[in-house]
Amino acid sequence: LETYRRKRDFDRTREPRGATRQRSGSGPPSFVIQKHAARRLHYDFRLEVDGVLVSWAVPKGPPLEPGAKALAVQTEDHPLEYGAFEGVIPKGEYGGGTVMLWDRGTWEAEGDPRRGLAEGKLSFRLSGERLRGRWTLVRTGGDDSAGNWLLIKRSDAERSRIGRGEERSVASGRTMEEIAAEA
């Protein structure tokens, strides 16, 4: 989490400093998706692995149609506590802008997630309040694409629950505008 902490001034932002790498609980690991209106709007997709949230920024949001793909740029690991963060990062600070908890739940890797991350191919099932079903993350090749992955929706029998209310937080029911107003 050194990179996470180095990028932030915790006297200025209310983001959690985070404990050191935590021991995961006994239940299935968590995932969270945060809608983040930074300089560019994106969705931060975070999977709990070994006590941290391994993270990707997905500019277009997670794909929902089987076979659909979205660019996912890996970012620094975040502390587990970040999975409960919703609020406003002050302007001028790293990632300044509004953060909404857009989805949360548990995930299940197909195979060993550490090996999947190391080898650049991670398949999993999400059981979220909104997203349900199977996706695969694949690291793309090339030296200039460091950190670039594709998030690919696979076909399955499950249906995500997207539709009315999608513009509201799963945690607080607030819109981005209502969260921004707290600042």
Ligand code: MN
């Ligand atoms: Mn972000």
